[in-house]
Amino acid sequence: MSEFWLISAPGDKENLQALERMNTVTSKSNLSYNTKFAIPDFKVGTLDSLVGLSDELGKLDNFAESLIKRMAQSVVEVMEDAKGKVQENLLANGVDLTSFVTHFEWDMAKYPAKQPLVTVVDTLTKQLTQIETDLKSRTATYNTLKINLENLEKKSMGNLFTRTLSDIVNKDDFVLDSEYLITLLVIVPKPSYTQWQRTYESLSDMVVPRSTKLIAEDHEGGLFTVTLFRRVIDDFKAKAKENKFMVREFYFDEKEMNREREEMTRLLSDKKQQYGPLLRWLKVNFSEASIAWVHIKALRVFVESVLRYGLPVNFQAVLLQPHKKSSTKRLREVLNSTFKHLDQVAAASILDASVEIPGLQFNHQDYFPYVYFHIDLSLLD
Numbered sequence: 001m002s003e004f005w006l007i008s009a010p011g012d013k014e015n016l017q018a019l020e021r022m023n024t025v026t027s028k029s030n031l032s033y034n035t036k037f038a039i040p041d042f043k044v045g046t047l048d049s050l051v052g053l054s055d056e057l058g059k060l061d062n063f064a065e066s067l068i069k070r071m072a073q074s075v076v077e078v079m080e081d082a083k084g085k086v087q088e089n090l091l092a093n094g095v096d097l098t099s100f101v102t103h104f105e106w107d108m109a110k111y112p113a114k115q116p117l118v119t120v121v122d123t124l125t126k127q128l129t130q131i132e133t134d135l136k137s138r139t140a141t142y143n144t145l146k147i148n149l150e151n152l153e154k155k156s157m158g159n160l161f162t163r164t165l166s167d168i169v170n171k172d173d174f175v176l177d178s179e180y181l182i183t184l185l186v187i188v189p190k191p192s193y194t195q196w197q198r199t200y201e202s203l204s205d206m207v208v209p210r211s212t213k214l215i216a217e218d219h220e221g222g223l224f225t226v227t228l229f230r231r232v233i234d235d236f237k238a239k240a241k242e243n244k245f246m247v248r249e250f251y252f253d254e255k256e257m258n259r260e261r262e263e264m265t266r267l268l269s270d271k272k273q274q275y276g277p278l279l280r281w282l283k284v285n286f287s288e289a290s291i292a293w294v295h296i297k298a299l300r301v302f303v304e305s306v307l308r309y310g311l312p313v314n315f316q317a318v319l320l321q322p323h324k325k326s327s328t329k330r331l332r333e334v335l336n337s338t339f340k341h342l343d344q345v346a347a348a349s350i351l352d353a354s355v356e357i358p359g360l361q362f363n364h365q366d367y368f369p370y371v372y373f374h375i376d377l378s379l380l381d
Contacts, residue, residue: 002377
């Protein structure tokens with residue numbers, strides 16, 4: 001599973017023994033794989049400041065998770081046909097996210113633990129905000145290019161009634177620059193090819209004999225040329241329609257057709273040039289954002305543990321990886337039984353949702369006797 005539970009309990013002898021019992025039970029029952037989660041000693045500051053940071057970190061946690069999910073989706077959209085290789089680009093510090101979380105070490109160089117907590121949080125906030133700003137700008141430019149290219153490609157993929165003809169017709173197919181003659185394009189259903197060949201010359205006066213030629217086909221019919229005098233255009237169109245032959249409104253414009261081809265070539269070239277740099281940027285900054293996100297989880301555990309267990313700072317954080325979805329209920333029961341002494345009311349509320357926890361302003365179904373945070377690495381679900 002790509003799900004983790006990050007918990008903490010007080011670091012006194014009684015609770016360290018409780019953690020050992022929990023590890024033994026979850027291991028024997030094959031409920032989860034547990035590892036210690038190292039968090040440095042931070043400058044605590046005042047309890048009032050920790051309360052404010054707790055709220056701020058909650059919002060920052062949600063923002064970071066949303067950001068890396070958007071970045072993961074951007075990698076999928078950019079890679080298009082190579083979706084099977086997406087996970088190779090969703091790494092944190094060169095390893096997959098599961099390995100990074102299970103072997104987490106606080107990065108002292110990026111986020112010095114000796115700084116005040118508010119400074120560390122501010123650094124993380126600015127970093128993630130800048131990544132989001134760059135993500136919006138870079139993906140907007142690429143997506144605009146991609147949409148323009150897709151629109152041009154769609155024009156060449158419709159049926160003969162709607163698609164562009166710049167890649168089908170040639171100058172030699174038309175009588176051009178004639179004061180009297182004009183070449184029309186007519187769409188003929190496949191079952192009517194013989195009828196067209198037999199009747200097109202007599203649909204109207206002044207149709208040039210033997211002037212028809214099949215220049216393109218799709219699964220419904222064929223695109224034929226026919227040359228006639230300009231003065232009978234309307235009459236020919238009406239008679240053709242009566243026979244279920246549809247004249248396609250098209251006038252050969254070599255400059256416009258060349259412009260369309262050049263635009264397609266330019267867009268393909270621009271997309272190819274932007275693909276590599278954008279994918280590299282996503283890869284690097286997905287890593288940076290993911291690293292920052294796990295550091296935010298560590299900060300939340302620290303702040304919440306101090307607020308819950310008090311000073312001096314003394315707690316142990318543990319990372320649990322449930323083995324399967326079906327075992328999470330049993331795992332929760334083991335944790336509740338092990339740590340119910342920390343908060344009897346919270347423990348009771350888990351068993352009975354009607355129990356109210358005084359002073360709790362959020363859904364108490366997310367509140368447990370121990371500090372708990374959820375990490376979900378299913379970024380592409």
